[in-house]
Amino acid sequence: MSAVRNVVAGAVPGEIPGAVPGRSVFNFAAGPAIMPREVLEQARDELLDWNGTGQSVWEMPFTGPDYRSIAEAAEADLRALLDIPSDYHVLFLQGGASAQFSLVPLNLAGPDDLVDYVETGHWAHRAIGEARRYCRVNVVASNAADGFRALPPRGSWQLSKHAAYCHITSNETANGLEFHSVPDVGEVPLVADMTSNLLSHPIDIARYGLVYAGAQKNIGPAGLTILIVRDDLIGRARPETPTVFNYQVQVESHGRVNTPLTYAIYLAGLVFRWLRECGGLSAIGAVNARKSAKLYDAIDQSAFYECLVARSDRSRMNVCFELADPDLQTDFLEQAAGQGLMNLKGHSAIGGLRASLYNAMPEAGVDALIAFMEDFERRRG
Numbered sequence: 001m002s003a004v005r006n007v008v009a010g011a012v013p014g015e016i017p018g019a020v021p022g023r024s025v026f027n028f029a030a031g032p033a034i035m036p037r038e039v040l041e042q043a044r045d046e047l048l049d050w051n052g053t054g055q056s057v058w059e060m061p062f063t064g065p066d067y068r069s070i071a072e073a074a075e076a077d078l079r080a081l082l083d084i085p086s087d088y089h090v091l092f093l094q095g096g097a098s099a100q101f102s103l104v105p106l107n108l109a110g111p112d113d114l115v116d117y118v119e120t121g122h123w124a125h126r127a128i129g130e131a132r133r134y135c136r137v138n139v140v141a142s143n144a145a146d147g148f149r150a151l152p153p154r155g156s157w158q159l160s161k162h163a164a165y166c167h168i169t170s171n172e173t174a175n176g177l178e179f180h181s182v183p184d185v186g187e188v189p190l191v192a193d194m195t196s197n198l199l200s201h202p203i204d205i206a207r208y209g210l211v212y213a214g215a216q217k218n219i220g221p222a223g224l225t226i227l228i229v230r231d232d233l234i235g236r237a238r239p240e241t242p243t244v245f246n247y248q249v250q251v252e253s254h255g256r257v258n259t260p261l262t263y264a265i266y267l268a269g270l271v272f273r274w275l276r277e278c279g280g281l282s283a284i285g286a287v288n289a290r291k292s293a294k295l296y297d298a299i300d301q302s303a304f305y306e307c308l309v310a311r312s313d314r315s316r317m318n319v320c321f322e323l324a325d326p327d328l329q330t331d332f333l334e335q336a337a338g339q340g341l342m343n344l345k346g347h348s349a350i351g352g353l354r355a356s357l358y359n360a361m362p363e364a365g366v367d368a369l370i371a372f373m374e375d376f377e378r379r380r381g
């Protein structure tokens with residue numbers, strides 16, 4: 001299967017060693033981020049004429065049979081990839097993950113309800129700030145004081161007795177932290193912002209009440225938001241919740257309250273299909289584990305680079321590191337870009353360097369980055 005080959009090997013003779021065929025750069029951006037080449041090629045080939053219809057997906061009425069078949073296939077492939085139980089609904093919404101920072105409280109909690117949040121980094125902090133506008137927020141644990149370099153251990157969380165839900169950020173994209181197991185929060189529905197690691201490895205959806213993800217990190221175009229919600233959490237929205245963002249109304253109208261993000265859903269569907277052809281989430285998860293382990297090893301073995309994130313909590317998706325001598329950073333970024341290693345700058349709120357290694361980043365991209373880092377250290381160390 002060509003998809004597997006591309007992820008695992010990626011190298012083609014006659015091009016930049018290790019580069020993705022047909023591409024001259026490796027894009028390590030945190031999001032919007034690298035897409036699988038096969039997906040972009042298929043989208044290009046089908047752009048003017050989808051499946052002999054003479055129409056672009058872009059142009060199709062969203063109520064017609066062609067687009068409906070595309071949306072239904074996307075949902076079926078997502079359900080297959082994640083093995084989503086039948087009492088969970090899948091919604092393809094607009095507004096990005098940030099809109100869900102408001103919409104989760106509006107849909108799941110009343111104004112006097114208590115909701116639990118774990119503050120693990122930049123994105124959890126943003127989610128908390130937004131939730132505070134709608135209900136009573138209990139920050140059950142925070143590692144802000146230590147600069148978000150480790151996850152607060154589950155044993156330290158001060159959970160409320162009757163929270164409407166408990167919210168976690170499964171992967172902190174800006175800080176490079178990731179939950180490697182699902183925290184037990186008892187009967188309280190667990191809500192997870194999985195924007196930057198959904199579909200990067202197998203998960204047990206049944207452990208969650210609701211999962212949401214902006215697509216632009218590991219799945220598809222910005223704006224599209226994937227939401228997976230358990231049936232018993234539907235129907236709790238406050239009356240003032242905007243209709244297009246009311247989960248129950250969306251479920252009942254099969255995601256057609258208004259015009260869905262048709263083209264983005266089509267592209268996400270191609271990514272789901274690609275992932276299935278790669279062997280599914282166990283296969284891609286193994287590749288992701290190997291890619292990140294290689295890079296962390298290279299960083300840890302050198303005194304020239306350092307990663308300050310606790311080893312047990314390091315993200316497989318976003319490797320945050322820095323140069324021991326920060327004055328070399330501008331040169332590092334310039335020279336890396338000169339070799340086609342793009343967008344390695346850390347999040348603006350955090351600084352340092354960051355290599356995002358989403359599903360579509362071939363292992364050869366990580367190898368090329370490590371080779372560049374070793375060479376840069378030899379010359380400048």
Ligand SMILES: *Cc1c(COP(=O)(O)O)cnc(C)c1O
Nearest residue numbers: 096097098099123173195196214
């Ligand atoms: C990028 C990101 C967001 C914000 O996503 P938008 O689609 O821009 O709103 C939220 N949470 C996490 C974990 C992210 O990585």
